[in-house]
Amino acid sequence: MKTLEIASSRPYKVLIGSDLLAEVGTQIKKIGEHEKIAVICDDVTAALFGARLKESLEKSGAVACFFSFPNGETSKNITTLQQIYSFLLREEITRSDLIIALGGGVVGDITGFAAATYLRGIDYVQIPTTLISQTDSSVGGKTAVNLPEGKNLCGCFHSPRLVICDTGLLKESFLIREGIAEVIKCALLADPELFSMLENGEVATSLDEIVTRAIAIKGKIVAADEWDVGERQLLNLGHTLGHGVEKCSNFTVPHGIAVAIGMSMILSACVANGLLDESVLKRLHLLYKRFDLPSTYDGATLEEIIRVAFSDKKRFGGDINLIVCSDIGACSIKKMPISQLDAFVRRGWSGR
Numbered sequence: 001m002k003t004l005e006i007a008s009s010r011p012y013k014v015l016i017g018s019d020l021l022a023e024v025g026t027q028i029k030k031i032g033e034h035e036k037i038a039v040i041c042d043d044v045t046a047a048l049f050g051a052r053l054k055e056s057l058e059k060s061g062a063v064a065c066f067f068s069f070p071n072g073e074t075s076k077n078i079t080t081l082q083q084i085y086s087f088l089l090r091e092e093i094t095r096s097d098l099i100i101a102l103g104g105g106v107v108g109d110i111t112g113f114a115a116a117t118y119l120r121g122i123d124y125v126q127i128p129t130t131l132i133s134q135t136d137s138s139v140g141g142k143t144a145v146n147l148p149e150g151k152n153l154c155g156c157f158h159s160p161r162l163v164i165c166d167t168g169l170l171k172e173s174f175l176i177r178e179g180i181a182e183v184i185k186c187a188l189l190a191d192p193e194l195f196s197m198l199e200n201g202e203v204a205t206s207l208d209e210i211v212t213r214a215i216a217i218k219g220k221i222v223a224a225d226e227w228d229v230g231e232r233q234l235l236n237l238g239h240t241l242g243h244g245v246e247k248c249s250n251f252t253v254p255h256g257i258a259v260a261i262g263m264s265m266i267l268s269a270c271v272a273n274g275l276l277d278e279s280v281l282k283r284l285h286l287l288y289k290r291f292d293l294p295s296t297y298d299g300a301t302l303e304e305i306i307r308v309a310f311s312d313k314k315r316f317g318g319d320i321n322l323i324v325c326s327d328i329g330a331c332s333i334k335k336m337p338i339s340q341l342d343a344f345v346r347r348g349w350s351g352r
């Protein structure tokens with residue numbers, strides 16, 4: 001088992017290993033005595049992992065109760081949140097008890113928000129079960145629900161007390177492809193060795209190492225900028241244009257795939273604008289082939305993607321912070337006047 005420490009204002013550990021579900025009961029005891037444990041999951045994670053988690057918790061003497069909701073992004077809303085509150089009240093969960101999120105980013109985000117707000121805040125533990133949630137959403141303390149007007153519009157920061165990443169659970173997941181773009185992003189931001197591992201290694205057999213490295217990078221960045229006012233913007237590499245692609249596709253292109261396209265667009269622009277050597281872009285595209293990731297999106301024109309991606313920012317005029325890449329492991333925040341943005345991105349697009 002590998003252990004990382006996230007040095008936020010309320011530090012917490014991330015445990016990574018391939019058979020940790022069986023150990024959850026024991027690990028949770030180490031963070032304190034909790035009379036009752038309320039587990040929130042979706043119908044898929046309940047069916048796949050609920051019984052094993054229950055057994056592990058009961059073995060260590062805990063009393064556990066379970067609530068599950070229909071899987072998928074559409075459940076990450078205020079109605080489900082209300083149902084979670086009602087469940088916690090029905091089960092008489094108090095502030096000395098504990099909540100566990102067992103699932104992907106949807107379960108993690110809504111459970112984190114419920115934990116942040118129920119009785120003005122109660123401890124929770126993340127047990128992420130997808131690659132996206134293990135390497136991204138479970139670490140950093142961002143919690144949220146969606147509103148009819150848009151994604152993640154209602155939320156807050158609330159760090160978990162512990163994150164338990166059982167990489168063995170990913171074997172039951174078909175979602176590696178959708179999560180790997182965020183791992184590639186971490187490698188581009190800060191870890192050339194991770195990039196080489198992805199190029200040459202067998203992902204299925206080195207999941208522990210890959211997940212640990214990706215979390216270490218995210219953990220370091222969020223610890224330096226917990227409240228997302230500076231350096232944390234680096235995590236947006238490929239995301240602004242990626243969001244443009246997501247929106248233009250009416251969210252039929254999943255987030256991870258859209259981020260892959262966004263990163264390819266921004267790295268192409270970096271090459272065309274003399275910031276990055278072309279060999280890096282070639283390596284990125286070869287890596288995409290390995291993971292069957294697209295580097296372009298043909299469902300919209302560049303104008304449309306840019307318009308949608310920067311629509312809110314453009315309204316305010318002035319400068320925009322673009323995350324640019326000058327080498328694998330070397331990215332930075334580049335302040336750029338909005339007026340120059342189109343030309344910057346377009347140079348890369350026309351050369352693709």
Ligand SMILES: NC(=O)c1ccc[n+]([C@@H]2O[C@H](COP(=O)([O-])OP(=O)(O)OC[C@H]3O[C@@H](n4cnc5c(N)ncnc54)[C@H](O)[C@@H]3O)[C@@H](O)[C@H]2O)c1
Nearest residue numbers: 044071104105106107129130132133136137142169172173
């Ligand atoms: N808080 C953050 O910092 C942050 C960061 C990135 C993403 N997110 C959020 O995370 C969400 C996306 O996360 P996600 O991709 O994990 O989505 P998800 O939770 O919807 O999971 C995707 C699907 O996989 C299923 N699933 C979960 N674990 C499985 C397993 N082991 N095997 C098989 N199926 C499994 C789920 O039931 C669901 O149907 C979005 O809502 C996004 O906004 C949050």
Ligand SMILES: [Zn+2]
Nearest residue numbers: 182239255259
């Ligand atoms: Zn993302």
